[in-house]
Amino acid sequence: MTTESDSAIEAASDALIALSHSLHAEPELAFEEYLSAAKIVEMLRGAGFEVRTGIADLPTAFDARFGSGDLVIAFCAEYDALPGIGHACGHNIIAAAAVGAGIGLAQRADELGVTVRVIGTPAEETGGGKVLMLRRGVFDDVGAALMVHPGPFDITGATSLALADIAVTYTGREAHASAAPEYGRNAADAATVAQVAVGLLRQHLLPGQQLHGIVGNGGTAPNIVPSHTELLYYLRATSAESLLDLTERADNCFAAGALATGCTHRIRTVSPTYTELTPDPWLVQAYREEIIALGRVPVPVEEEGLRPLGSTDMGNVTNVVPGIHPVIGLDSGGAVTHQEAFAAACITESADRAILDGARALVATAARAARDADQRARLLEGVERR
Template sequence: MNDALKQRIADRIEQVDAELVELSNGLHANPEVAWHEHRSAASVAAVLAQHGFAIEQPYLGLDTAFRATLGTGAFTVGFLAEYDALPGLGHACGHNLIAAMSVGGAIGLAAVAEQAGVAVEVIGTPAEEGGGGKVELIERGAFAALDFALMAHPAPDDVAEARPFAVAHWHVAYDGRAAHAAAYPDRGVNANDAFVIAQTAIGMLRQQLPAGVRVHGIQTRGGEAPNAIPERTEGRWYVRAETTELLIETEERVRRCFEAGALATGAELTITPESGRYSEMRPDNEALALYTANAETLGRRFDVAPEEASMNRASTDMGNVSQIVNAIHPFIGVGGEFSNHQPGFAEACVGPQAEQTLRDGAVALAWTALDVADRRR
């Protein structure tokens, strides 16, 4: 029975192929950053509405989130759509393809929903790139009614298992006191020096951090004029670790480095979380094996060398979803020489190769959802 249903799924996705490509290309051409994805969310939801899905938007009080539903089966599958872009880099992480693959997978599965006994949902999740959209949605009650959640993420190569770092996102600021740098240097409190001391301390700390820990960031404001002692400086910093428990321990050590900058200069330190912590992934291994088999049936290959598969370590708030719902987050390759968050990768997320990736991803996700539902109903 599943073979016949899978063929119907594939046929249905082929029928809407032009719409999916148009959706992906439209998102790519009009990138919107976290929490500002108004046009993007509306365009994704509009395609689903045209194919019989009931749309709830805004969803749970978030303007750029939505929920699309179809069917009343006993087993509920949720395809997650991301559509936020990176500041200055556009869709250099391929979220245009994520959204289109999830929409295609949902439309394909909806074609057999009644026979398969499934209810199909698409949840539009804003602000994955550091804003924690899924964390916000979880706190408001999203995802809990799902039996299975899935999405696929573009990468240079196909890698089945996501192994993301848990991560904390911080906004860091120092407030000092301005003064003329030549005439009255003794009257100033240099907020930029505080950052220099903190970054030096972090550089020294890295020598004693476990291998599975990352600390990195940028200074977004360093002062206004070279002849004025900087009164305020700001930055954005990420702390990553293999587990949430290790992340919390590491955060305290990194926080002390920033406190050292404040202590040495007299500047006042403020650290503000930019979102809730992203968790490590708890993958549904049975579903992951089913996805791998389905993707291989479509000609996808999972034989990339380990050193080339490192995109699967990238942090994602899908990890938080996997803590409460059976979930998978495989990576699907678009080929080429560029990797995520490079300008060239944005270029790789449109065009013939990207369109084939979109088709394969939509079909593999829908087939996997069908297989999982058949085994667990």
């Protein structure tokens, strides 16, 4: 049965696809998404939403509202891109689907007794925009938070890993690498020792624990003993508790580099720590039924936990607010997220369909929760407890 929401999404389909393609054509990095946010805000205002920009002291964040019901349903929009490879994580699709869901649910806001919010959340790839917004009260009145993320296949109960984003700096002493090397303390050697230690640690990690990093600064010239170097590392684990264990063990590896070379070191947090996704079971099941009704075939439930999505700051939201972060499948020709080929796939006909299907499924899921007396009470009680 076609609802007013479906009709509204269909009527806006060309504009939603154009929005996605426009975001894709002008990718912007974390906390610099000024054009992207402005494009999204313009479309929401045109659809009758009241929009506040620059919320939570973040210039590229926004909050768009429609309706006045006691149950607040939020759709999260992401729109930051990756350095060098643009929208290879498909945030253009995420943003357009969130706008479409907002427009669709707004048509039934009075009927369902809901307030519809589309929350613009910058800096998901790095920076933890949602973590900052969560801390600053943006999600305080939200009964349920929903979004979809593109991928090579549909996953309804998607999971992710907790993440620590760190930088390790080493400080030694410069010297002429040929004439007086004995006067130097080599910070590049410290980084090398640390990375060897990390590599050896990998064979003893717990299931689900991961470390990966790059050399952000390795020195200035071959004939100068490097006095300053920097490693940039992501540490991931299946839970916050496991991440803490991994962090302690990795810290010892980084300290070993300094100890072995006579350097000093400092570890700093680059972005807020991301917690693992904890999708709400009832919302996941409702979304699964809706996406199947649209003709999609998600991966079997028993396989969902075998396919973690990396890490996302939506995990922090779902640990506080009932929410979902399913994957909406598109034909990527075998490419996966964070590859150039996946970026190219995010403006294909298959990607455009994912926007509209994702928006429809999110709206239908939200509407089911709003109509179900028990679930509505549960979501409202959650807001009261918080």
